[in-house]
Amino acid sequence: MSDPRFTIGEMCEAFSVTPRTLRFYEAKELLYPERIGQKRLFTKSDRARLKLILQGKRFGFSLEEIRQLLNLYSIDDQQTTQLSRTYTLAQERLAAMESQRDELTNAIEDLKEQLRWGEKILAERGVKAVA
Amino acid sequence: MSDPRFTIGEMCEAFSVTPRTLRFYEAKELLYPERIGQKRLFTKSDRARLKLILQGKRFGFSLEEIRQLLNLYSIDDQQTTQLSRTYTLAQERLAAMESQRDELTNAIEDLKEQLRWGEKILAERGVKAVA
DNA sequence: CGATTTATTTACGTTAACGTCAACTTCCCC
DNA sequence: GGGGAAGTTGACGTTAACGTAAATAAATCG
Missing domain, CATH: 1.20.5 (Single alpha-helices involved in coiled-coils or other helix-helix interfaces)
Incomplete structure (x- = not known):
């Protein structure tokens, strides 16, 4: 019954982004996927955040601006x-x-x-x- | 009675941009100032175009997109x-x-x-x- | 077990939109 | 006529947001 986790591939498929993009967002502290060994596992929360990130981008916000906006939600x-x-x-x-x-x-x-x-x-x- | 011309300095002052920016826009074919010798002379038309350019930028359009938009006017x-x-x-x-x-x-x-x-x-x- | 598939880190490449020198001309003023 | 002041053309530097390639590891499939 615990929350589902998603691989980077599943995330890319679901949101039409590349792995590079997700790793980049993590490096920029927009996402905080868990780790099992080396591999990333994205949570429900990461999906929610990613959705907001992509929405923000369509409005022309920079990633830095979006990062600050995301902090409003946490x-x-x-x-x-x-x-x-x-x-x-x-x-x-x-x-x-x-x-x-x-x-x-x-x-x-x-x-x-x-x-x-x-x-x-x-x-x-x-x-x-x-x- | 002929139309007034403006130096690059006057343009920069009027629109709060740098000379570099105006030269860059010319290189990108967004502006077509006249020349007297080496020096640029901006016309009324250039002012109108520049105004549209700056407006377009606030909407998040790229210079290339703006260039195409400007062609709607000419x-x-x-x-x-x-x-x-x-x-x-x-x-x-x-x-x-x-x-x-x-x-x-x-x-x-x-x-x-x-x-x-x-x-x-x-x-x-x-x-x-x-x- | 060997071959894919999937993923990871490292690191250099790319585009856009200018910034920032550097090294001259030109013009105006006293 | 000797300076500023304003302007010009290179040409290299910079930031953002990834792209792309190389080398490597872990998991899976027949």
């Missing part, structure tokens, strides 16, 4: 002080993300306008815009 | 075919940006939940959450 039960510090850290991150989203929203609007303009030009020339 | 008046091709390219880009924004929106929601959860924990322990 809460030190003993030190409440630590907790409220990470809390403010999370709020800062949130603000950054929101402003980034707003910028994106604006850029999207601009692009849409450009597209409408382009459509008009194409229409004038009697060319159908590719839907 | 429309070849002779070849309409070219235009409708770039039009679809712009639509793809738009779709990518929208889905990226949506992902961000979700992540923001997740983070907010985490924060609400953290607040409760802090409250239970009698610690004020840092506003």
Whole structure:
């Protein structure tokens, strides 16, 4: 009934990454797989963290930034002080993300306008815009 | 009444970039300043392009991606075919940006939940959450 | 038991986006 | 006309995030 462990190959298969990537993340202290002899065994926790890492990357965060974000999830039960510090850290991150989203929203609007303009030009020339 | 030209120094001042950066962008064919002898003279058009470049970078686009985006703005008046091709390219880009924004929106929601959860924990322990 | 398969460490290679000299020209000022 | 100040072209250095190759070990399969 104990938690399952995964080999590096299984992890790579499941998340579409290379072994090099997982070893690299471990070296950068983003993952902490167990060891049996030399070989790595990834836990459920490692899977959860890896999922967050890959998500973070899609948002354009650096691995170092992600490492700090991950620390938000590993809460030190003993030190409440630590907790409220990470809390403010999370709020800062949130603000950054929101402003980034707003910028994106604006850029999207601009692009849409450009597209409408382009459509008009194409229409004038009697060319159908590719839907 | 002719358009004003700007030295590399003026450009750096105006956009908070280094000369190296502007020369690099020229080498990568993102900018096309004129030349008077050896020296570069940046036009109004270069300023517009540079503004878009810096904006693009904030969205996490690579310089190569930005270069392609910039070509959307420099429309070849002779070849309409070219235009409708770039039009679809712009639509793809738009779709990518929208889905990226949506992902961000979700992540923001997740983070907010985490924060609400953290607040409760802090409250239970009698610690004020840092506003 | 020998051959794969799977994994490990070590270490050099790679791309992107500049930073950072070094070694000149050119222009302007007193 | 002798300096700064501003600008130019190399060319090597740097960081991030892995890729890739070499040499080696452990486990598995017929």
